[in-house]
Amino acid sequence: MSxxxxxxxxxxxxxxxxxxxxxCQRVFTKLVNGETITKKDKSPVTIGDFSAQAVIxxxxxxxxxxxxxxxxxxxxxxxxxxxxxxREKVLELANSGLDQALTLTEESLLETIDRGTxxxxxxxxxxxxxxxxxxxxxxxxxxxxxxxxxxxxxxxQVGVMGCPNLPVDAxxxxxxxxxxxxxxxxxxxxQRNFSSTKETPISMSSIQSLAEASFCESVESGHSNQSxxxxxxxLLGITKAPVRMDSQCKYCSLSRGDAEVYLRLxxxxxxxxxxxxxxxxxxxxxxxxxxxxDIHGQPLDFSKGRTLATNSGVIAAHAKIHGRVIEAVxxxxxxxxxx
Ligand SMILES: Nc1ncnc2c1ncn2[C@@H]1O[C@H](COP(=O)(O)OS(=O)(=O)O)[C@@H](OP(=O)(O)O)[C@H]1O
Ligand SMILES: [Mg+2]
Ligand SMILES: [Mg+2]
Ligand SMILES: [Mg+2]
Numbered sequence: 001m002s003x004x005x006x007x008x009x010x011x012x013x014x015x016x017x018x019x020x021x022x023x024c025q026r027v028f029t030k031l032v033n034g035e036t037i038t039k040k041d042k043s044p045v046t047i048g049d050f051s052a053q054a055v056i057x058x059x060x061x062x063x064x065x066x067x068x069x070x071x072x073x074x075x076x077x078x079x080x081x082x083x084x085x086x087r088e089k090v091l092e093l094a095n096s097g098l099d100q101a102l103t104l105t106e107e108s109l110l111e112t113i114d115r116g117t118x119x120x121x122x123x124x125x126x127x128x129x130x131x132x133x134x135x136x137x138x139x140x141x142x143x144x145x146x147x148x149x150x151x152x153x154x155x156x157q158v159g160v161m162g163c164p165n166l167p168v169d170a171x172x173x174x175x176x177x178x179x180x181x182x183x184x185x186x187x188x189x190x191q192r193n194f195s196s197t198k199e200t201p202i203s204m205s206s207i208q209s210l211a212e213a214s215f216c217e218s219v220e221s222g223h224s225n226q227s228x229x230x231x232x233x234x235l236l237g238i239t240k241a242p243v244r245m246d247s248q249c250k251y252c253s254l255s256r257g258d259a260e261v262y263l264r265l266x267x268x269x270x271x272x273x274x275x276x277x278x279x280x281x282x283x284x285x286x287x288x289x290x291x292x293x294d295i296h297g298q299p300l301d302f303s304k305g306r307t308l309a310t311n312s313g314v315i316a317a318h319a320k321i322h323g324r325v326i327e328a329v330x331x332x333x334x335x336x337x338x339x
Contacts, residue, residue: 006150006158006184008063013148013160014182016059018194020052021146021162021178023097024132027051028141035089036139037077044135047089049073050113052131052146054094057112058102060127070306071116071129072276078110120275122154122303130276134247136220141165143249149279154303159183159280163249168193170258181252181284189255189288204289204318205257210236213321215261216243216250224313225265228332232263235328251281254316255288261325262316265295265333272307278314291322295329 027048036046053073060069078087091109098104104112118126130147138144143165150158161181168176168191178194181202190199207213215233218224229242243259250262262285264273282292282300293299294311301310317325 004184004187009150009158010160010182010184012059012063013150013158014180016056017146017148017160017162018180019059019097020055020131021164021180021194023051023055023093024048024138024144024146025164025178026096027093028138031139035086037086044139045073045077046132046135046139047086047093048138049132049135050075050078050086050090051093051097053116053129054090054104054109054112055097056129056131056146056148057115058094058098058104061112061115062102064125064127067125067127068118069116069127069129070118070120070275071113071127071131072274073113073131074117075110075113078113120151120302120305125150125152127151128156128276128279128302130248130274133277134249137246140246142219143246145247145249145252147248147276147280149276149283151275151279151302154301155185156279156283156302157185159283161248161252161280161284162194163247163252164194166249166252170253170256179252181255181280183280183284183287185283185287187287189284191252191256202256202288204255204285205260206289206318206320207260208320210238210321210324213238213260214240214243215263216245216253216259217263218250219244219246222267224263225267228265229263231332232265232325232328235331236261236325248277248281251285251292251316254290255284260318260321262314263325263329264314265329266313272309273311273314274307275302275305278308282314282316285316289319290316291319292316293322293326295326295333297323297326
């Protein structure tokens with residue numbers, strides 16, 4: 001029997017995401033003032049984000065030295081005298097997540113973080129990396145995800161997400177936390193705990209009646225138009241309150257049946273969604289029986305560079321109800337019928 005496609009990439013991605021997730025868990029318990037900085041776009045970045053990107057880029061480079069990486073972070077804020085304190089912290093943390101043979105120096109730390117500056121595009125292999133998705137959730141001690149995807153010729157082929165604070169079983173919120181979500185195109189969607197290598201197949205809940213559905217959206221009101229999502233929910237007859245959750249954990253929740261619809265409605269005409277915010281999550285949902293599109297029902301196009309430049313917003317739902325959700329989205333966002 002021939003080996004499954006992308007078996008090596010899947011295994012390396014699991015190792016990389018799990019190693020980085022554990023670094024994030026350690027850093028959270030020790031995070032002190034001054035270890036978070038605000039980027040130009042006003043979003044936060046922490047020593048956790050830099051360390052996780054360093055760990056994953058180092059592990060990827062060892063196994064796939066030719067593969068470019070589209071990563072969220074770069075080393076600018078860690079350079080020079082100004083960056084010294086943070087750089088030293090990040091170096092210590094990154095090395096705590098790496099095998100001894102891969103130990104980084106200050107110089108190789110900056111170099112490995114900057115391997116994530118690839119511009120993306122329509123051709124060849126590339127990894128999309130969000131070392132901490134939902135940094136605000138991470139800082140609040142709530143949901144965040146370490147997200148890694150392999151994109152080949154514009155198509156997401158492998159996705160692995162680590163969710164350190166997500167309960168293994170949504171019905172047991174005080175039970176064990178820390179799950180990995182794993183998917184390869186055409187091979188289904190799986191969940192495993194941080195503490196065990198046993199993988200369980202997962203799928204979306206297949207509800208017939210939208211009245212029973214629940215939907216999830218961002219915690220941050222600046223990332224999705226929440227008043228429009230309330231109108232869409234009403235139009236669909238959804239009565240349950242939305243589940244507000246940070247990060248790509250929303251895709252993970254959907255893919256194991258905790259919620260049925262994910263609405264991410266554009267808040268500004270100029271914001272372009274980043275490929276690392278959706279690559280792994282969108283494949284996971286698709287492999288679990290869902291459809292992921294933009295607000296017009298168009299597939300997400302990962303071939304346009306570092307952003308989803310030709311898409312607007314994100315709508316994910318079970319394949320059986322996705323069409324009805326898009327209809328409602330269009331009615332609410334474009335009441336005159338114009339696109
Ligand atoms: N204006 C705007 N619109 C849409 N999306 C934005 C915007 N600003 C930031 N971001 C991206 O949102 C990522 C966080 O994911 P979520 O929105 O799902 O989570 S949450 O709102 O923070 O709860 C977040 O990812 P991280 O930076 O990795 O946390 C951003 O890439
Ligand atoms: Mg960020
Ligand atoms: Mg993100
Ligand atoms: Mg991030």
